[in-house]
Amino acid sequence: MEELRKILLELLSKVPGLYCVLITDRDGVPVIKVLTDKAPDLATRPSFLSTFGLAIDQGSKLGLGKAKTLICTYSQYQIIQINKLPLIISFIASDTSNTGHILGLEKYIDPLLVNLTVAVADTQ
Amino acid sequence: MDRIPGQIGYLLLNEDGAVISSSGDLENDEKSADIVMGLITLTSQIDPDALPNHEGFKKLSIKYEGHSYIICLSNRKIHIVKKLNSVDGAALSV
Amino acid sequence: MEKHLDRVMDDVLSNPGVTSCVFVDHQGLCLGARGKASTECAGIIGAIADQAAKLEPQHKSPIIVFENDTRACIIQRNGTITGAIFKNI
Numbered sequence: 001m002e003e004l005r006k007i008l009l010e011l012l013s014k015v016p017g018l019y020c021v022l023i024t025d026r027d028g029v030p031v032i033k034v035l036t037d038k039a040p041d042l043a044t045r046p047s048f049l050s051t052f053g054l055a056i057d058q059g060s061k062l063g064l065g066k067a068k069t070l071i072c073t074y075s076q077y078q079i080i081q082i083n084k085l086p087l088i089i090s091f092i093a094s095d096t097s098n099t100g101h102i103l104g105l106e107k108y109i110d111p112l113l114v115n116l117t118v119a120v121a122d123t124q
Numbered sequence: 125m126d127r128i129p130g131q132i133g134y135l136l137l138n139e140d141g142a143v144i145s146s147s148g149d150l151e152n153d154e155k156s157a158d159i160v161m162g163l164i165t166l167t168s169q170i171d172p173d174a175l176p177n178h179e180g181f182k183k184l185s186i187k188y189e190g191h192s193y194i195i196c197l198s199n200r201k202i203h204i205v206k207k208l209n210s211v212d213g214a215a216l217s218v
Numbered sequence: 219m220e221k222h223l224d225r226v227m228d229d230v231l232s233n234p235g236v237t238s239c240v241f242v243d244h245q246g247l248c249l250g251a252r253g254k255a256s257t258e259c260a261g262i263i264g265a266i267a268d269q270a271a272k273l274e275p276q277h278k279s280p281i282i283v284f285e286n287d288t289r290a291c292i293i294q295r296n297g298t299i300t301g302a303i304f305k306n307i
Contacts (some may be wrong), residue, residue, distance in 0.1 A: 010261060014165065014166075015265070016265075016268075056237065070225025086226075089292045098245065098246035098261055098264050098265050098268065099245040099246050100242060100245060100246025100247045100248065100260045100262075101261030101263070101264065102246075102263045103246075103247075103261055104169070104258055104259070104261040104262055104273055106261075107258070115296055140299050149227060154294050156273060158254050159269060159270075159272050159273050161270050163266060163269045163270060166262060166265050166269060167266065167284065169262050170251075175261070180286065181284040181285060181286050181289075181291070182285060182286040182287065183283075183284070183285045183286070183287075184282070184283070184284050185281075185283040185285070186280045186281075186282050186283075187280055187282075187283065188274060188275070188278070188280045189278065192280075195272065217225040
């Protein structure tokens, strides 16, 4: 777990304007989170993060299959969430931050998720 | 280093990005050193599909209209040279 | 809508030695890619252009060239769009 945190912190420093990386379960309960002091408090709460689950359910009604990623941009922030059910990866970044670069981090996080997914699946 | 034609400054960094020596325009230019270090860490993530066999790059040039920065890694050190572009403009054609 | 970009990319690819090209918007999202390059590298290319532009912010964005013995990757930002060309040399 410590190692995982270290890797995530490294990712956090790689992308300018990236404030926070969270890996949560489908209810938005954090499994692990790394954040800088600029991360907005409200957005790291389960009540906010769990809306992703609802959003992708709605998104699947478009008939294009299950949504993989969700990018929301706000006036100051952008939230990028990636569907790895039973886990969700959430990135919180400045609105000016490089969206493509953050999406590119997925491939670094993917290999870390294997163990976590097993752990979360066991408890459910 | 001083013998490179058109050279107007250089920086020598160690692997961690600390300045070992410098001269000319780049004398004690830690800001540029930081930016270049950032660039090098980014470069290591560039597309493996377009570059088969995971071959790395040997030389990085950043070309402005009148001058360029040439960056090379050698002997676990990072060499950065700032030089004027040659008059015939050959350095600018890509 | 992207017909024009498609044409430009085909043009670029028809140059000798060019193996692939990628175009990226200001958010680091891929506008288009041709050849072997994957759309995933768009973010990195945008980030590299951003980082290099910090070197001398008062100047026009520079041309960034990565080279080894056989290949080169050329990146330049123009306005909000960044282009990258991979070629054999």
